[in-house]
């Protein structure tokens with residue numbers, strides 16, 4: 001079938017293609033002025049003092065944990081309903097992830113379980129704005145006290161909590177600009193930082209620990225222009241100007257792209273609400289404004305896999321976000337997390353992106369309404 005509706009699809013226009021062509025013609029492809037332009041524009045959008053561009057959200061999370069200077073074996077709590085990067089970043093830094101259960105309606109971190117999992121060994125809390133819906137940040141902060149919070153905003157570019165974009169409520173906010181994210185560069189990420197010293201250090205850590213980028217060393221007539229210091233061992237995970245050029249264009253389009261996702265989510269909520277067998281994600285309100293990266297519904301009866309197969313036969317692709325990550329073998333044997341494990345069996349992600357046409361949305365609505373779940 002050639003008119004398959006994909007679960008995710010980037011929305012790229014001529015402007016992005018032109019922006020990349022300009023960078024390619026400019027002769028400066030690496031970390032340079034476009035990256036800085038993107039960082040400044042993104043920081044202004046989310047209201048952060050600083051933003052550091054990196055190659056992925058995985059790298060942003062790794063960098064954020066590194067900035068905390070933790071000791072091997074220190075604990076970091078992580079919600080289990082997320083992509084594995086959120087916990088891998090903990091282990092990259094030789095710390096121990098402690099998995100936390102989720103709320104059954106939003107699939108965001110459970111504040112009650114967070115309270116149970118925190119101890120004197122807890123050195124950081126990672127929260128994930130799952131599907132783009134902000135977590136209860138006031139609730140998390142009340143439990144966290146002085147424990148630093150890292151916001152995993154991979155799904156949440158443009159999401160708003162109590163009137164303010166997410167990414168600046170914790171100590172660091174980590175964003176993804178991966179191929180299918182609301183703001184895409186194909187691959188890319190960023191970490192938002194408010195502390196000036198952290199910012200300087202993060203810029204070095206993304207570039208092997210070197211204290212000056214090649215762009216900064218380029219201006220004419222600098223004495224010893226080739227010299228730099230390496231004060232600590234960093235990563236090689238910086239953003240580059242080809243990707244940043246796509247990001248600069250996408251950032252301007254983000255409000256419209258997110259508005260379209262929200263419009264589709266509202267159609268689904270209205271059309272599927274009366275079905276009675278599909279539980280829908282909560283609507284936006286004055287406190288929580290989602291970026292609607294994922295539209296995740298739950299079957300209250302019948303088999304999620306049957307619905308997925310049925311829709312596939314009709315040329316509509318779906319997904320499951322996520323299998324709880326504490327169940328993956330790489331994390332060894334973990335304590336059960338009953339809400340996440342029960343919810344996992346019932347969830348299905350339906351296509352929701354700005355490249356869906358009016359007809360695509362109609363096809364999805366008709367197909368879902370035509371499904372009869374087995375009892």
Ligand SMILES: Cc1ncc(COP(=O)(O)O)c(C=O)c1O
Nearest residue numbers: 056057058082083085154176178
């Ligand atoms: C919640 C979450 N965190 C982190 C990541 C990692 O992002 P990236 O692919 O940019 O490394 C993802 C990717 O999908 C994600 O969904």
